[in-house]
Amino acid sequence: MASHGVSTMTAGCWSLAVLMIEDRVLVWRFNRGDAAALRRIYEKYRDPLLKVAAALLNDRSDIEDALHDVFVDFAQMTGRFRLKGSLKGYLSICVANRARDMNRARQRRSARAKNVSPAPDETASGLADSNGPEHAVISRELTAKLDAAMAELPDEQREIIVLHLQGKLPFREIARLREISINTAMSRHRYGLDKLRSILNGELNDEQVKEYRTSRRKVP
Amino acid sequence: MSKSKNTERLVEKYLENMHVRHRAEMDRRIACDSTEAMEKVHRARAGSARAGVGRIIMMHRTRRVAAILAVAVVLAGAIGLGGGSVAFSQAGHAVSSTLARLKEMIVEIRTGQVREQPPLPAASDETQEPAPNPDRRAVMCVARFFNIPASEQAVWQSLKDQGAELIKASAAPETYYATLTREQAERFENALTIGPITSPRILVGEGNEGMIGTNVFALAWLPTVSTDGTQIESSFSFHDGENGFEIPNVSVEEGGVILVRVKGIVPTGEDMLILLAVGHPQAQ
Numbered sequence: 001m002a003s004h005g006v007s008t009m010t011a012g013c014w015s016l017a018v019l020m021i022e023d024r025v026l027v028w029r030f031n032r033g034d035a036a037a038l039r040r041i042y043e044k045y046r047d048p049l050l051k052v053a054a055a056l057l058n059d060r061s062d063i064e065d066a067l068h069d070v071f072v073d074f075a076q077m078t079g080r081f082r083l084k085g086s087l088k089g090y091l092s093i094c095v096a097n098r099a100r101d102m103n104r105a106r107q108r109r110s111a112r113a114k115n116v117s118p119a120p121d122e123t124a125s126g127l128a129d130s131n132g133p134e135h136a137v138i139s140r141e142l143t144a145k146l147d148a149a150m151a152e153l154p155d156e157q158r159e160i161i162v163l164h165l166q167g168k169l170p171f172r173e174i175a176r177l178r179e180i181s182i183n184t185a186m187s188r189h190r191y192g193l194d195k196l197r198s199i200l201n202g203e204l205n206d207e208q209v210k211e212y213r214t215s216r217r218k219v220p
Numbered sequence: 221m222s223k224s225k226n227t228e229r230l231v232e233k234y235l236e237n238m239h240v241r242h243r244a245e246m247d248r249r250i251a252c253d254s255t256e257a258m259e260k261v262h263r264a265r266a267g268s269a270r271a272g273v274g275r276i277i278m279m280h281r282t283r284r285v286a287a288i289l290a291v292a293v294v295l296a297g298a299i300g301l302g303g304g305s306v307a308f309s310q311a312g313h314a315v316s317s318t319l320a321r322l323k324e325m326i327v328e329i330r331t332g333q334v335r336e337q338p339p340l341p342a343a344s345d346e347t348q349e350p351a352p353n354p355d356r357r358a359v360m361c362v363a364r365f366f367n368i369p370a371s372e373q374a375v376w377q378s379l380k381d382q383g384a385e386l387i388k389a390s391a392a393p394e395t396y397y398a399t400l401t402r403e404q405a406e407r408f409e410n411a412l413t414i415g416p417i418t419s420p421r422i423l424v425g426e427g428n429e430g431m432i433g434t435n436v437f438a439l440a441w442l443p444t445v446s447t448d449g450t451q452i453e454s455s456f457s458f459h460d461g462e463n464g465f466e467i468p469n470v471s472v473e474e475g476g477v478i479l480v481r482v483k484g485i486v487p488t489g490e491d492m493l494i495l496l497a498v499g500h501p502q503a504q
Binding site for chain 2: 027031033035038042047050053054055063064067068071072074075076142143146162165166193197
Protein backbone atom coordinates (compact mmCIF):
# COMPACT_ATOMS: atom_id res chain seq x y z
CA MET A 1 0.00 0.00 0.00
CA ALA A 2 1.32 3.41 -0.86
CA SER A 3 2.34 5.62 1.97
CA HIS A 4 0.22 8.67 2.62
CA GLY A 5 2.45 10.50 5.01
CA VAL A 6 1.03 11.36 8.38
CA SER A 7 -2.24 9.56 7.82
CA THR A 8 -0.50 6.21 7.75
CA MET A 9 1.63 6.77 10.83
CA THR A 10 0.91 4.29 13.53
CA ALA A 11 0.48 5.14 17.17
CA GLY A 12 3.87 3.57 17.75
CA CYS A 13 5.50 5.94 15.29
CA TRP A 14 3.91 8.92 17.00
CA SER A 15 4.93 7.81 20.47
CA LEU A 16 8.48 7.19 19.30
CA ALA A 17 8.61 10.61 17.68
CA VAL A 18 7.24 12.25 20.82
CA LEU A 19 9.74 10.32 22.92
CA MET A 20 12.64 11.52 20.80
CA ILE A 21 11.41 15.09 20.82
CA GLU A 22 11.01 14.94 24.57
CA ASP A 23 14.55 13.63 24.89
CA ARG A 24 15.90 16.42 22.74
CA VAL A 25 14.10 19.02 24.84
CA LEU A 26 15.34 17.35 28.02
CA VAL A 27 18.92 17.36 26.72
CA TRP A 28 18.61 21.00 25.72
CA ARG A 29 17.36 21.89 29.19
CA PHE A 30 20.02 19.69 30.78
CA ASN A 31 22.73 21.50 28.81
CA ARG A 32 21.32 24.73 30.17
CA GLY A 33 21.85 23.50 33.71
CA ASP A 34 18.29 22.49 34.52
CA ALA A 35 18.42 20.06 37.45
CA ALA A 36 14.78 19.10 36.91
CA ALA A 37 15.63 17.90 33.40
CA LEU A 38 18.43 15.74 34.78
CA ARG A 39 16.02 14.23 37.33
CA ARG A 40 13.46 13.57 34.62
CA ILE A 41 16.06 11.79 32.48
CA TYR A 42 16.99 9.66 35.46
CA GLU A 43 13.41 8.77 36.31
CA LYS A 44 12.58 8.05 32.70
CA TYR A 45 15.42 5.63 32.07
CA ARG A 46 16.20 4.31 35.54
CA ASP A 47 14.30 1.04 35.26
CA PRO A 48 15.56 -0.10 31.85
CA LEU A 49 19.10 0.87 32.81
CA LEU A 50 18.81 -1.05 36.06
CA LYS A 51 17.82 -4.11 34.06
CA VAL A 52 20.83 -3.74 31.76
CA ALA A 53 23.12 -3.36 34.76
CA ALA A 54 21.51 -6.32 36.51
CA ALA A 55 22.01 -8.53 33.47
CA LEU A 56 25.69 -7.67 33.39
CA LEU A 57 26.53 -7.43 37.06
CA ASN A 58 24.02 -9.29 39.26
CA ASP A 59 25.39 -7.91 42.51
CA ARG A 60 22.94 -5.38 43.92
CA SER A 61 25.51 -2.89 45.18
CA ASP A 62 27.46 -3.09 41.92
CA ILE A 63 24.28 -2.49 39.94
CA GLU A 64 23.48 0.63 41.93
CA ASP A 65 27.06 1.83 41.80
CA ALA A 66 27.13 1.43 38.02
CA LEU A 67 23.97 3.48 37.61
CA HIS A 68 25.28 6.06 40.07
CA ASP A 69 28.59 6.44 38.25
CA VAL A 70 26.93 6.71 34.86
CA PHE A 71 24.59 9.48 35.97
CA VAL A 72 27.29 11.42 37.80
CA ASP A 73 29.49 11.25 34.69
CA PHE A 74 26.55 12.23 32.53
CA ALA A 75 25.78 15.20 34.81
CA GLN A 76 29.32 16.46 34.34
CA MET A 77 28.70 16.70 30.61
CA THR A 78 26.14 19.45 31.11
CA GLY A 79 26.55 22.26 28.65
CA ARG A 80 28.43 20.15 26.15
CA PHE A 81 26.45 16.95 25.78
CA ARG A 82 25.53 16.26 22.21
CA LEU A 83 22.79 13.76 21.53
CA LYS A 84 23.32 11.92 18.26
CA GLY A 85 21.05 8.91 18.53
CA SER A 86 18.68 7.83 21.25
CA LEU A 87 19.32 8.94 24.79
CA LYS A 88 18.33 5.54 26.10
CA GLY A 89 20.83 3.89 23.77
CA TYR A 90 23.60 6.21 24.85
CA LEU A 91 22.92 5.66 28.55
CA SER A 92 22.58 1.89 28.06
CA ILE A 93 26.00 1.75 26.44
CA CYS A 94 27.43 3.81 29.30
CA VAL A 95 25.99 1.34 31.80
CA ALA A 96 27.41 -1.58 29.82
CA ASN A 97 30.83 0.08 29.73
CA ARG A 98 30.73 0.73 33.45
CA ALA A 99 29.63 -2.83 34.14
CA ARG A 100 32.50 -4.14 32.06
CA ASP A 101 34.98 -1.99 34.01
CA MET A 102 33.57 -3.19 37.30
CA ASN A 103 33.69 -6.83 36.24
CA ARG A 104 37.28 -6.47 35.13
CA ALA A 105 38.27 -4.70 38.33
CA ARG A 106 36.60 -7.42 40.34
CA GLN A 107 38.36 -10.11 38.36
CA ARG A 108 41.66 -8.39 38.84
CA ARG A 109 41.13 -8.02 42.57
CA SER A 110 40.58 -11.67 43.10
CA ALA A 111 40.25 -14.92 41.30
CA ARG A 112 36.81 -15.37 42.72
CA ALA A 113 35.24 -15.54 39.30
CA LYS A 114 32.15 -17.13 40.70
CA ASN A 115 31.29 -13.95 42.51
CA VAL A 116 30.57 -12.29 39.17
CA SER A 117 27.46 -14.39 38.79
CA PRO A 118 25.11 -15.20 41.62
CA ALA A 119 25.24 -18.62 43.16
CA PRO A 120 22.40 -20.80 41.92
CA ASP A 121 20.81 -20.89 45.35
CA GLU A 122 20.88 -17.12 45.61
CA THR A 123 19.17 -16.74 42.25
CA ALA A 124 16.61 -19.35 43.05
CA SER A 125 15.69 -17.59 46.24
CA GLY A 126 14.83 -14.52 44.22
CA LEU A 127 12.23 -16.22 42.08
CA ALA A 128 8.63 -15.30 42.53
CA ASP A 129 6.82 -18.12 40.88
CA SER A 130 3.11 -18.46 41.40
CA ASN A 131 2.64 -21.66 39.42
CA GLY A 132 3.41 -24.08 42.15
CA PRO A 133 6.51 -25.78 43.41
CA GLU A 134 7.10 -27.95 40.35
CA HIS A 135 7.10 -25.04 37.93
CA ALA A 136 9.19 -23.01 40.30
CA VAL A 137 11.81 -25.72 40.37
CA ILE A 138 11.96 -25.81 36.58
CA SER A 139 12.29 -22.02 36.41
CA ARG A 140 14.90 -21.97 39.11
CA GLU A 141 16.93 -24.60 37.34
CA LEU A 142 16.73 -22.76 34.06
CA THR A 143 17.55 -19.44 35.67
CA ALA A 144 20.55 -20.93 37.39
CA LYS A 145 21.71 -22.48 34.13
CA LEU A 146 21.20 -19.23 32.25
CA ASP A 147 22.96 -17.22 34.93
CA ALA A 148 25.95 -19.51 34.74
CA ALA A 149 25.89 -19.65 30.95
CA MET A 150 25.66 -15.87 30.60
CA ALA A 151 28.58 -15.45 32.99
CA GLU A 152 30.68 -17.66 30.76
CA LEU A 153 30.18 -15.49 27.71
CA PRO A 154 32.90 -13.05 26.70
CA ASP A 155 32.03 -9.50 27.76
CA GLU A 156 31.51 -8.19 24.23
CA GLN A 157 29.07 -10.99 23.34
CA ARG A 158 27.12 -10.72 26.58
CA GLU A 159 26.84 -6.94 26.22
CA ILE A 160 25.46 -7.14 22.70
CA ILE A 161 22.93 -9.77 23.74
CA VAL A 162 21.79 -7.72 26.73
CA LEU A 163 21.65 -4.43 24.83
CA HIS A 164 19.76 -5.97 21.93
CA LEU A 165 17.39 -8.34 23.70
CA GLN A 166 16.82 -6.40 26.89
CA GLY A 167 17.73 -2.80 26.03
CA LYS A 168 15.83 -3.27 22.74
CA LEU A 169 18.55 -1.39 20.92
CA PRO A 170 18.79 -2.12 17.20
CA PHE A 171 22.10 -3.50 15.98
CA ARG A 172 22.70 -0.32 14.01
CA GLU A 173 22.49 1.78 17.17
CA ILE A 174 24.72 -0.60 19.12
CA ALA A 175 27.26 -0.64 16.30
CA ARG A 176 27.34 3.15 16.11
CA LEU A 177 27.71 3.64 19.85
CA ARG A 178 30.27 0.85 20.16
CA GLU A 179 32.09 2.11 17.07
CA ILE A 180 32.04 -1.29 15.45
CA SER A 181 30.47 -2.42 12.21
CA ILE A 182 26.91 -3.63 12.20
CA ASN A 183 28.13 -7.01 10.96
CA THR A 184 30.44 -7.30 13.95
CA ALA A 185 27.58 -6.48 16.30
CA MET A 186 25.34 -9.08 14.68
CA SER A 187 28.13 -11.68 14.67
CA ARG A 188 28.82 -11.19 18.36
CA HIS A 189 25.13 -11.58 19.07
CA ARG A 190 24.95 -14.77 17.03
CA TYR A 191 28.16 -16.25 18.46
CA GLY A 192 26.94 -15.45 21.95
CA LEU A 193 23.67 -17.23 21.39
CA ASP A 194 25.47 -20.19 19.83
CA LYS A 195 27.73 -20.43 22.82
CA LEU A 196 24.80 -20.20 25.20
CA ARG A 197 23.10 -23.01 23.34
CA SER A 198 26.18 -25.19 23.49
CA ILE A 199 26.61 -24.47 27.20
CA LEU A 200 23.00 -25.32 27.88
CA ASN A 201 23.63 -28.47 25.88
CA GLY A 202 20.42 -28.63 23.99
CA GLU A 203 18.25 -28.81 27.07
CA LEU A 204 15.95 -26.11 25.80
CA ASN A 205 12.49 -26.67 24.45
CA ASP A 206 9.39 -24.62 23.84
CA GLU A 207 7.80 -25.89 27.00
CA GLN A 208 10.57 -24.49 29.12
CA VAL A 209 10.45 -21.20 27.28
CA LYS A 210 6.72 -21.04 27.87
CA GLU A 211 7.35 -21.83 31.49
CA TYR A 212 9.67 -18.95 31.74
CA ARG A 213 7.05 -16.40 30.77
CA THR A 214 5.23 -16.88 34.03
CA SER A 215 8.19 -16.46 36.33
CA ARG A 216 9.82 -13.27 37.51
CA ARG A 217 13.29 -13.14 38.78
CA LYS A 218 14.29 -10.63 41.42
CA VAL A 219 17.78 -9.44 41.92
CA PRO A 220 18.52 -9.60 45.62
CA MET B 221 11.19 -23.31 15.81
CA SER B 222 14.94 -23.41 15.15
CA LYS B 223 17.27 -24.05 18.05
CA SER B 224 18.88 -20.70 17.47
CA LYS B 225 15.56 -18.88 17.64
CA ASN B 226 14.56 -20.94 20.63
CA THR B 227 17.72 -19.90 22.47
CA GLU B 228 17.15 -16.28 21.59
CA ARG B 229 13.59 -16.44 22.86
CA LEU B 230 14.63 -18.08 26.07
CA VAL B 231 17.36 -15.55 26.73
CA GLU B 232 14.97 -12.74 25.93
CA LYS B 233 12.51 -14.08 28.47
CA TYR B 234 15.29 -14.62 30.97
CA LEU B 235 16.29 -10.96 30.60
CA GLU B 236 12.73 -9.66 30.55
CA ASN B 237 11.87 -11.58 33.69
CA MET B 238 14.75 -9.99 35.51
CA HIS B 239 12.99 -7.69 37.91
CA VAL B 240 15.04 -5.02 39.62
CA ARG B 241 13.37 -2.82 42.14
CA HIS B 242 14.77 0.65 42.57
CA ARG B 243 15.25 1.81 46.10
CA ALA B 244 14.41 5.25 47.38
CA GLU B 245 17.82 5.44 48.99
CA MET B 246 19.50 4.76 45.65
CA ASP B 247 17.32 7.37 43.95
CA ARG B 248 18.25 9.96 46.54
CA ARG B 249 21.96 9.21 46.31
CA ILE B 250 22.03 9.37 42.52
CA ALA B 251 19.84 12.48 42.33
CA CYS B 252 21.92 14.24 44.97
CA ASP B 253 25.34 13.34 43.56
CA SER B 254 24.47 13.93 39.92
CA THR B 255 22.85 17.30 40.66
CA GLU B 256 25.87 18.30 42.69
CA ALA B 257 28.18 17.26 39.85
CA MET B 258 26.16 19.34 37.40
CA GLU B 259 26.16 22.36 39.68
CA LYS B 260 29.90 22.06 40.15
CA VAL B 261 30.43 22.23 36.40
CA HIS B 262 28.26 25.32 36.10
CA ARG B 263 29.86 27.00 39.10
CA ALA B 264 33.32 26.43 37.61
CA ARG B 265 32.19 27.74 34.26
CA ALA B 266 30.53 30.81 35.74
CA GLY B 267 33.59 31.49 37.87
CA SER B 268 35.98 31.39 34.95
CA ALA B 269 33.62 33.53 32.92
CA ARG B 270 33.35 36.20 35.59
CA ALA B 271 37.13 36.46 35.76
CA GLY B 272 37.34 38.46 32.56
CA VAL B 273 34.15 40.41 32.16
CA GLY B 274 34.32 42.99 29.44
CA ARG B 275 33.41 43.53 25.86
CA ILE B 276 34.84 45.06 22.77
CA ILE B 277 32.76 46.51 20.05
CA MET B 278 34.13 46.76 16.59
CA MET B 279 32.29 48.80 13.99
CA HIS B 280 32.37 47.91 10.34
CA ARG B 281 31.62 49.92 7.28
CA THR B 282 29.35 48.19 4.90
CA ARG B 283 29.87 47.96 1.23
CA ARG B 284 26.36 47.80 -0.13
CA VAL B 285 23.90 48.80 2.52
CA ALA B 286 25.21 51.81 4.31
CA ALA B 287 22.68 51.41 7.05
CA ILE B 288 24.06 48.14 8.27
CA LEU B 289 26.49 48.44 11.03
CA ALA B 290 28.23 45.39 12.19
CA VAL B 291 29.29 45.23 15.74
CA ALA B 292 31.16 42.29 17.03
CA VAL B 293 31.00 41.90 20.70
CA VAL B 294 32.94 39.47 22.74
CA LEU B 295 31.23 39.00 26.02
CA ALA B 296 33.23 37.22 28.61
CA GLY B 297 30.14 36.53 30.59
CA ALA B 298 28.38 33.25 30.31
CA ILE B 299 24.98 34.80 30.42
CA GLY B 300 23.12 31.59 30.08
CA LEU B 301 25.27 29.71 32.52
CA GLY B 302 24.66 31.18 35.93
CA GLY B 303 26.21 29.28 38.78
CA GLY B 304 24.52 26.99 41.20
CA SER B 305 21.46 24.93 40.64
CA VAL B 306 19.84 26.48 37.64
CA ALA B 307 16.21 25.55 37.60
CA PHE B 308 14.41 25.57 34.32
CA SER B 309 12.83 28.93 35.09
CA GLN B 310 16.30 30.31 35.70
CA ALA B 311 17.57 28.82 32.46
CA GLY B 312 14.61 30.40 30.74
CA HIS B 313 15.46 33.67 32.44
CA ALA B 314 19.03 33.37 31.17
CA VAL B 315 17.75 32.98 27.62
CA SER B 316 15.49 35.98 28.16
CA SER B 317 18.47 37.94 29.46
CA THR B 318 20.46 37.16 26.36
CA LEU B 319 17.58 38.19 24.16
CA ALA B 320 17.06 41.33 26.23
CA ARG B 321 20.69 42.26 25.78
CA LEU B 322 20.44 41.62 22.07
CA LYS B 323 17.41 43.86 21.92
CA GLU B 324 19.25 46.52 23.88
CA MET B 325 22.14 46.25 21.47
CA ILE B 326 20.04 46.62 18.36
CA VAL B 327 18.24 49.63 19.81
CA GLU B 328 21.60 51.21 20.55
CA ILE B 329 22.76 50.57 17.03
CA ARG B 330 19.60 51.90 15.43
CA THR B 331 19.57 55.05 17.50
CA GLY B 332 23.30 55.54 17.14
CA GLN B 333 23.64 55.60 20.90
CA VAL B 334 26.27 52.95 21.27
CA ARG B 335 27.55 53.31 24.80
CA GLU B 336 31.12 53.97 25.74
CA GLN B 337 33.06 50.76 25.41
CA PRO B 338 36.47 49.63 26.48
CA PRO B 339 39.25 50.77 24.14
CA LEU B 340 38.51 49.79 20.59
CA PRO B 341 40.98 47.77 18.65
CA ALA B 342 42.73 49.35 15.69
CA ALA B 343 40.48 49.86 12.69
CA SER B 344 40.45 46.83 10.49
CA ASP B 345 37.93 44.81 8.62
CA GLU B 346 38.36 42.03 11.11
CA THR B 347 37.71 42.01 14.78
CA GLN B 348 40.79 41.98 16.94
CA GLU B 349 39.91 39.88 19.86
CA PRO B 350 41.42 39.92 23.30
CA ALA B 351 43.77 37.07 24.01
CA PRO B 352 41.65 34.25 25.34
CA ASN B 353 42.33 32.69 28.67
CA PRO B 354 44.91 29.97 27.95
CA ASP B 355 43.09 27.69 30.36
CA ARG B 356 40.09 27.68 28.10
CA ARG B 357 39.96 26.49 24.53
CA ALA B 358 39.28 29.23 22.01
CA VAL B 359 36.61 28.90 19.38
CA MET B 360 36.05 31.18 16.41
CA CYS B 361 32.90 32.04 14.49
CA VAL B 362 33.13 33.76 11.12
CA ALA B 363 29.77 35.27 10.24
CA ARG B 364 29.17 36.41 6.69
CA PHE B 365 26.10 38.54 6.04
CA PHE B 366 24.45 38.75 2.64
CA ASN B 367 21.42 40.62 1.38
CA ILE B 368 19.63 38.38 -1.07
CA PRO B 369 17.65 40.41 -3.61
CA ALA B 370 14.69 39.02 -5.47
CA SER B 371 16.91 38.36 -8.50
CA GLU B 372 19.00 35.95 -6.43
CA GLN B 373 16.19 33.78 -5.14
CA ALA B 374 17.53 30.85 -7.17
CA VAL B 375 20.15 30.32 -4.49
CA TRP B 376 17.47 28.86 -2.25
CA GLN B 377 16.55 26.41 -4.98
CA SER B 378 20.20 25.36 -5.20
CA LEU B 379 20.00 24.45 -1.52
CA LYS B 380 17.02 22.21 -2.14
CA ASP B 381 18.75 20.64 -5.11
CA GLN B 382 21.59 19.62 -2.82
CA GLY B 383 19.19 18.01 -0.42
CA ALA B 384 19.85 20.55 2.34
CA GLU B 385 16.90 20.74 4.66
CA LEU B 386 15.82 24.16 5.83
CA ILE B 387 14.36 23.99 9.31
CA LYS B 388 11.99 26.66 10.51
CA ALA B 389 13.43 28.40 13.55
CA SER B 390 10.94 31.22 13.98
CA ALA B 391 7.72 32.56 12.52
CA ALA B 392 8.41 36.19 13.40
CA PRO B 393 10.77 37.04 11.87
CA GLU B 394 10.32 34.16 9.47
CA THR B 395 13.61 32.35 9.80
CA TYR B 396 15.02 29.07 8.58
CA TYR B 397 18.33 27.40 9.16
CA ALA B 398 20.29 24.48 7.76
CA THR B 399 23.59 22.80 8.44
CA LEU B 400 25.73 22.32 5.36
CA THR B 401 28.61 19.96 4.89
CA ARG B 402 31.85 21.27 3.43
CA GLU B 403 30.83 20.14 -0.05
CA GLN B 404 27.35 21.61 0.23
CA ALA B 405 28.76 24.88 1.52
CA GLU B 406 31.22 25.13 -1.35
CA ARG B 407 28.55 24.42 -3.95
CA PHE B 408 26.17 26.89 -2.35
CA GLU B 409 28.76 29.64 -2.22
CA ASN B 410 29.66 28.98 -5.83
CA ALA B 411 26.02 29.57 -6.69
CA LEU B 412 26.10 32.97 -5.00
CA THR B 413 26.83 35.84 -7.38
CA ILE B 414 26.97 38.47 -4.67
CA GLY B 415 29.50 39.07 -1.97
CA PRO B 416 28.95 39.46 1.74
CA ILE B 417 28.04 42.83 3.18
CA THR B 418 30.32 42.24 6.07
CA SER B 419 32.23 39.36 7.64
CA PRO B 420 32.90 39.93 11.32
CA ARG B 421 34.68 37.31 13.38
CA ILE B 422 34.24 36.44 17.00
CA LEU B 423 36.80 34.63 19.09
CA VAL B 424 35.69 33.40 22.50
CA GLY B 425 36.83 30.93 25.08
CA GLU B 426 34.57 27.90 25.34
CA GLY B 427 31.55 28.54 27.51
CA ASN B 428 31.67 32.28 26.80
CA GLU B 429 29.25 34.16 24.65
CA GLY B 430 29.88 36.38 21.66
CA MET B 431 27.49 38.86 20.08
CA ILE B 432 27.17 40.45 16.67
CA GLY B 433 24.80 43.29 15.97
CA THR B 434 23.54 44.86 12.77
CA ASN B 435 20.90 47.53 12.39
CA VAL B 436 18.29 44.91 11.54
CA PHE B 437 19.05 42.27 14.08
CA ALA B 438 21.59 40.97 16.54
CA LEU B 439 22.76 37.47 17.31
CA ALA B 440 24.50 35.86 20.25
CA TRP B 441 26.66 32.77 19.92
CA LEU B 442 27.47 30.35 22.73
CA PRO B 443 29.81 27.50 21.79
CA THR B 444 30.63 24.41 23.81
CA VAL B 445 33.50 22.07 23.04
CA SER B 446 33.69 18.33 23.67
CA THR B 447 36.31 17.02 26.05
CA ASP B 448 38.58 15.87 23.25
CA GLY B 449 38.13 19.19 21.47
CA THR B 450 36.88 17.69 18.24
CA GLN B 451 33.20 18.56 18.52
CA ILE B 452 31.92 22.11 18.75
CA GLU B 453 28.27 22.68 19.43
CA SER B 454 26.72 26.11 19.09
CA SER B 455 23.58 27.74 20.36
CA PHE B 456 22.46 30.95 18.67
CA SER B 457 20.06 33.59 19.97
CA PHE B 458 18.56 36.17 17.62
CA HIS B 459 16.62 39.38 18.13
CA ASP B 460 15.26 41.80 15.57
CA GLY B 461 14.26 44.46 18.06
CA GLU B 462 10.77 43.06 18.40
CA ASN B 463 11.06 39.31 18.59
CA GLY B 464 13.72 36.92 19.74
CA PHE B 465 14.29 33.23 19.28
CA GLU B 466 16.93 30.56 19.68
CA ILE B 467 18.57 27.89 17.56
CA PRO B 468 19.99 25.55 20.19
CA ASN B 469 22.72 22.94 19.92
CA VAL B 470 23.73 22.85 16.29
CA SER B 471 27.01 21.56 15.00
CA VAL B 472 28.63 20.98 11.65
CA GLU B 473 31.58 18.98 10.46
CA GLU B 474 34.87 20.73 9.89
CA GLY B 475 34.56 23.04 6.91
CA GLY B 476 30.78 23.03 7.05
CA VAL B 477 28.60 26.05 7.79
CA ILE B 478 25.36 26.88 9.53
CA LEU B 479 23.12 28.75 7.14
CA VAL B 480 20.42 31.11 8.41
CA ARG B 481 17.82 32.71 6.17
CA VAL B 482 15.73 35.54 7.58
CA LYS B 483 12.97 36.39 5.15
CA GLY B 484 12.19 39.99 4.32
CA ILE B 485 14.03 41.45 7.29
CA VAL B 486 16.07 43.98 5.38
CA PRO B 487 14.22 47.33 5.17
CA THR B 488 14.17 47.03 1.40
CA GLY B 489 12.28 43.75 1.75
CA GLU B 490 15.21 41.57 0.85
CA ASP B 491 16.10 38.38 2.64
CA MET B 492 19.15 38.23 4.86
CA LEU B 493 21.48 35.27 4.57
CA ILE B 494 24.01 34.51 7.26
CA LEU B 495 26.68 31.88 6.84
CA LEU B 496 28.23 30.91 10.16
CA ALA B 497 31.47 28.96 10.10
CA VAL B 498 32.49 27.69 13.51
CA GLY B 499 35.82 26.13 14.34
CA HIS B 500 39.09 26.37 16.15
CA PRO B 501 41.05 29.53 15.22
CA GLN B 502 44.01 27.61 13.87
CA ALA B 503 41.70 25.71 11.51
CA GLN B 504 40.28 28.93 10.05
